[in-house]
Amino acid sequence: MKKQLFFVGVLAAVAGFTACSSDENDTPAPQILSTTVTNLNIDTASTGKFTLYSLSENKIIPNSDSATTKWDIGFQALNVIVNGGVSGPGKTQAQFVTGVFANLTTAPTTGYATDSTAVKVAKAWYNYNFMTHIVTAIPGKVIMLKTTNNNYAKIEIFSYYKDAPAAPTGTEQARLLNFRYVYQPNGSVNFK
Template structure:
């Protein structure tokens, strides 16, 4: 899988490349898949992105609704019908639906979305941050991590394989203003614990999320 060749200069910063390689080299074939089912969260496996496209042809953005656990047609992007978008290279940049954010695909619509990166495991995230934190720490989208502690995967410049960041969870405000948490697990079909083949089928997304329906900030998913 040859990601992000269009952005070659951006990705060839030496200190970042070394950090990425170090993280990737720590992965072994003895790794096992995480247990995603917890009785509360919704688990999505192998959600197909714009399969068959390439860096040269570009990847068509698609939209996903937490409420319906499904893709949403692009004609509804100026509505609250979707919560996260999958865009750019290999659809790997996950963005919010916010009508006031010019970088959001929902700009101009009624969406109230926000997203904050948290350096905690999914299970240990039990409460959404304050609105002030969403305002000061929030980002428009998350994808490749260039060393800023926000992205959901590292990209190895030697193997051209994406490696999910361990212990990173995203806390969101949905398009309708509810609080949720999200763990992005893999962009490869079958969500293998370790990918060794750069031609492994992608993008196929595996992730899990939990939306607190009562309006509170309580995001506990395990008793």
């Protein structure tokens, strides 16, 4: 009887250890986030602050967290900053590349820069028509980011106006940014 109880106890222990090790191996790998952000309010120029955004969390970060690494990119009217250099305590770096967003399946491994007083991501994404005062996104201008956590993202801003009209007339509400992005959470340069 003692041998049977001992044998049952050993089997239970082995089953318990096997179950624990199996759970550890079943942890899913982080998934690539591909999304579109619509009507992000970037009308903050009068406050001097930026609308801060976390790509990994797909949400606005409060300005009270501007001195943290919780955000990746910030928008203010036509200006764009990244959380690095003079713009924030992070190590986020950016660069512009030209190409069709969907076809850019790999992030560059070099060529990134942090914000400085001389260089910001800012004005490379849009055209401004001085006659009509209309801002249009430049097709094929993609912001590539290497985040503080050494993850990669690509962003394409496609409209500066509410609900992203195909042909803005200047009567639409401005400073409501529309962009698409892909965030790779595992440190890989591949967006597939």
